Amino acid sequence: MKAYIEDRVFETAQYILETGATVRKAAQQFKVSKSTVHKDMSQRLPELSPQMAEKVGKVLEKNLNERHIRGGLATKQRYLQLKHEQ
Template sequence: MKDYIEERVLEVAKYIIESKSTIRKTAKVFGVSKSTIHKDMTERLPKINQEIAEQAKNILDINKSERHIRGGKATKLKYKTEAAS
């Protein structure tokens, strides 16, 4: 694995752990695709640093378990603002 990829993977993992960010938000911040972030966290990070990988996985698991709630809130807000227009 190239050095710049390892650096990005660790930087992304630290960002996710500190901000408890979702994959989608993290991808926007780093200017890469969601697929890249997902591959970095699930395949590359465990090979680089198992401890950080476990912490990042815990955050992503929490986000995954809450995504239906966030989606419902976003839909509610969307129709609320459309009705106000």
């Protein structure tokens, strides 16, 4: 694996652990695609650091389980904003 890829994997993993960021937020932060972040965290990180991969996996699992709640809150905010504009 090339050094710059390893660096990106570790930087992204550290960012996710520190901030609890979603795959989407991490992708925006590092200017890569969501697919790249997902592959980095699910395939490359376990090869490089299994312990860190386990921690990151827990954060991503938590985000996955909360996704439907965040989506509902975003919809609620959008409709409240539309109501106030009228």
